[in-house]
Amino acid sequence: MSLSKRVSHIKPAPTLQLSAKINELKAKGVDIVGFGAGEPDFDTPDFVKSACMQAIKEGKTKYTPSAGILELREALSEKLRKENSIEYSPSEIVITAGAKMALYLVFLALLDEGDEVLLPSPYWVSYPEQIMLCGGLPVLVHLREEEGFVLTAENLKPYITEKTKMLVLNSPSNPTGAVVPEEELKKIVEMCVEKGIFIVSDECYEAFIYDGKKFVSPASLSKEAREITFTINAFSKTFSMTGWRVGYVACPQRYAKVIADINSQTISNATSFAQYGALQALKDPQAKTFVKHMKETFERRRNLAYELLQEIPGISVVKPEGAFYIFPNLKIYSNKLGSDLKLVEYLIEEGKVACVPGSAFGAEGYVRISYCVSEDTIREGINRIKTALEKLS
Structure with missing residues (x-):
């Protein structure tokens, strides 16, 4: 009795493992600074919580259409416009159980065995795993720190083959915070349309997105771009x-129908009352103020962390233009210990700080x-990293 070949390669998400x-360490009373979480440290706003609780009180707890409640899809249509x-x-x-599920459904709907997927690297941890689960082959497009980890059309050209089926774009990026400029994005999109x-x-x-950029x-970018693009968000x-999973x-209707059908045969629908919160x-009317406050807070924290x-001494770091991550180069220290995994373990044990x-x-x-933590925590955590690294020098 053995597992399927499909899951033989799969690994648990390291970000969730670290969290x-x-x-676990905090529960034991260890004073540790955690830089691992990929979620805002702000609470879900009360107006969202109240709407969810009201939906529960009103009995909106049953199955919804597999594509999601019509009111939410109408509101999203307006938002996207x-x-x-x-x-x-x-x-x-189509409403899904988080963007992670949306990605998986798209890969499942489009990929056949051996289809190649262009994946800019560094990449978010779940992309290659999901692509392989759906039979695809991730083709890593290596981005350079010297170029700010920004994807360009020229980067992509050498990796395109007859088997290339799709490109995964993540801008702003997790983990680098890089943002593809509009002019470069146009070139990338035109190339994808052409091919x-x-x-x-x-x-x-x-x-x-920071520094006044949009x-x-x-x-x-064009009618043709709309026909080949799957716009995913959460x-x-x-x-x-993050915990609500909405x-x-x-995407064009011919694909949306298939994705909704897969949804119906897997999870049925995203949680009903969570959809009303969304x-x-x-x-x-308070939503814009809430989001603006978060953005301004993250921008200040980014500046401080940078x-x-x-x-x-001995590290280099690119100033991120978006998201809420910063991705310093610590190779001079990881090489001394043998790997960045051993470096992270060292920082946890010696510095009581987790990355x-x-x-x-x-x-x-x-x-x-x-940097989804307070400014005081950023100062304390990076000071601990600095002290721990000095001991390796």
């Missing part, structure tokens, strides 16, 4: 609703630091 380890300049009808939107390559656009961090959805980051995919997040990391190893994102020698 579990941090919580106003904020992203993309016209999607409600029938072209018939699908674009899977993970836009979960769209609300968090977010651009690939599907908004309420997790923007409204601090995400969505917007609906309120889009409708409530300044403090620059003071540590995620860059190898989890396809970038050995780096670490991901999430």
Whole structure:
């Protein structure tokens, strides 16, 4: 009796593993600074909680359509039109159990055995695992620190083959915080249109772009771009609703119908009352103020983390333009210990500070630091990293 070949390669998400380890240490009374969590430290706003509880009281606890409640899809259609300049009808939107499920459903709907998927690296930990689970082959497009980890059309060209089926775009990026400039995005999209390559656009961090820059959805760039793009997002980051598991995919109707059908045969639908909370997040007049406050807070924290990391001898760091992560290069120290995993273990044991190893994102020698913590915690944590690294010098 053996497991399927499909799951023989799969690994647990290291970010969730690290969060579990941090919580375990804290429960034992260990004073540890955790930079591992990929979720805002803000509570879900009360207006979202209240709408969810009201939905429960009103008995909105039964099955919903597999594509999600119509009111939420209508509100998302309006949001995408106003904020992203993309016209999607409600029938072209499917509500899923988080953006992670939306990604998986798209891969499942489009990939056949051996199809190649262009995956800029460093990448979010779940992309390659999901692609392989669906029979695809991740083709890593290596990005350079010297170029700010920004994807370009020139980067992509050498990796395109007859088997290339899709490109995964994540801008702003997890783990680097890199943002693809609009002019470069246009070139990438035009190349994909010309060569018939699908674009899977993970836009979960769209609300968090700094220095006055604006977010651009690939599907908004042309009619042709809209036809090949799967726009994926969630309420997790923007409204601090990570545990609610409400995400969505917007795409041409012929694909949306299939994705909704897969949804119906797997999870049936995203949690009914959570969908009503998400609906309120889009409708409530307080929402814009809440998101603006989060963005301004994260931008201040980014600036602080960047300044403090620059003071540590022997490392280099790119200033992130979005998301809420910073990705310093600690190769000079990880090489002394043999790997970035051993470096992270050392930082936990010696410095009582937890980061995620860059190898989890396809970038050995780096670490991901999430600045979803207070400014005092950022100062304390990075000071602990500095002190611990000095002992290795």
